Amino acid sequence: MIKVGVAGYGVIGQRLADGVAKQKDMELVGVADVAPTLAIRALKEKGMPYNLYLANPDNAKAFEELNIPVSGTLEDMIQKCDVILDATSAGVGAKNKELYAKYNKKAIFQGGEKNSVADVFFHGYANYEKGLGKQFLKLTSCNTTGLIRSVDCLDRLYGIEKVAITIVRRVADPGDYHRGLTNALQVDKAPSHQAVDLMTIMPHIEATGILIHTPVTHGHIITVVAKGKKKITKEMALEAFKSHDRIRVVRLADGFLGNASLFRYARDLGNPRGDMYEIAVWEESIVESGDDIMYAINIPQEAVTIPETMDAVRACMEMETDRLKAVAETNKYLGLGKWK
Structure with a gap:
């Protein structure tokens, strides 16, 4: 079971976490964020289905005051993961890359980062094979x-x-x-x-x-x-x-x-x-x-990149080397194509 973490629990991060949770061959270690945003408050109100890690430990008191349980720091989460899905604001992912490299972890960045942050500019259908085994991938917008x-x-x-x-x-x-x-x-x-x-x-x-x-x-x-x-x-x-x-x-x-x-x-x-x-x-x-x-x-801008991000996990972790088999697994777990 591939262990996956999500850094940044915003518009994309929330949906990435849900997407990983639907994959039967992946385990969501948790999500990390810097502050008790509305998304984090909603996570608490839903009963904390995902473990939460602090990207900025200096803000711990703000979480404590709201009785939002935390499971550690971003670095703690990184060490527990095989791959991190970085959905932080543009530019933050490049800084986080230093942590991923420090612990020799793989990471997948969203479209807001510069192409130079990754080994491969990735799309699950168009160039799946180029992502096989690579440490750092970046998704298209x-x-x-x-x-x-x-x-x-x-x-x-x-x-x-x-x-x-x-x-x-x-x-x-x-x-x-x-x-x-x-x-x-x-x-x-x-x-x-x-x-x-x-x-x-x-x-x-x-x-x-x-x-x-x-x-x-x-x-x-x-x-x-x-x-x-x-x-x-x-x-x-x-x-x-x-x-x-x-x-x-x-x-x-x-x-x-x-x-x-x-x-x-x-x-x-x-x-x-x-x-x-x-x-x-x-x-x-x-x-x-x-x-x-x-x-x-x-x-549909808020969710369209989620399937290709799941493909990226399969590619970089070499869970499946065949492009069509890989995207088919993602599609199955996300319920894609069921309208046919």
């Missing part, structure tokens, strides 16, 4: 994770030469107060980092993209124009997407009108926090344009 899922899906079946993307990006997560737009859209300089990141993971594909920040909090939407090595028809693309366990094909005709429809559907399913691990592609958005194929996908 939420947008890049979902984008690569869809492009890799088409590429492995039909071959993709080039993609051009437009990202309609939510500006902040629900509950964030530190930034936002009001009655405005904001355009980033092209090419977007997601297009550049895709080329890093899949160097045989040329990519470019534009990103637009929007004043919403639930999900990103990406439109993709892809050029195949041969013409890809709508029927071919639809068949490919329907075969993928991390892609849900939805229809406008059924009431899936946009990002909010998917968020509400996840809540109606009873998914914790209204999360979806899968991306969604709108069937009516799949259109042929000359020799190109175009489609639109929804990215």
Whole structure:
């Protein structure tokens, strides 16, 4: 049983902890954080299902005053783990890396860290083999994770030469107060980092993209124009997407009108926090344009990277060397593909 710890119990860290807890071949040692945040207070109110470790022992008194039990320090947790999933704020993971190296532990970083923090820039479907046995892996961002899922899906079946993307990006997560737009859209300089990141993971594909920040909090939407090595028809693309366990094909005709429809559907399913691990592609958005194929996908930014992080554990710990078997294990434990 692989022992896993989660450093940082925020938006991603909470979901990583839940994801690990669902894996029958992994054991969650605990989670670590610096302060009694709302997420930590909720953890206490739920009966402390996960052991809690202090990333900053100087804050111990704040936890004591709230009667929040702790099991030790971040260093204590690290020593008990085989691999740590670092979901701390951007830049903190690079500092934590010194501790992971000190105890010769493996670590997986989220997309906010610089690529230089890791041995491999990782995606479970697109380059699983490159992560095998490596000490430090870094995940792609939420947008890049979902984008690569869809492009890799088409590429492995039909071959993709080039993609051009437009990202309609939510500006902040629900509950964030530190930034936002009001009655405005904001355009980033092209090419977007997601297009550049895709080329890093899949160097045989040329990519470019534009990103637009929007004043919403639930999900990103990406439109993709892809050029195949041969013409890809709508029927071919639809068949490919329907075969993928991390892609849900939805229809406008059924009431899936946009990002909010998917968020509400996840809540109606009873998914914790209204999360979806899968991306969604709108069937009516799949259109042929000359020799190109175009489609639109929804990215549930808070949970979409969780499956690929579980894949990363399997790769770096060499739990499974076969890519398809590895992602299938992750999918099984997370309940992905059950809607088919």
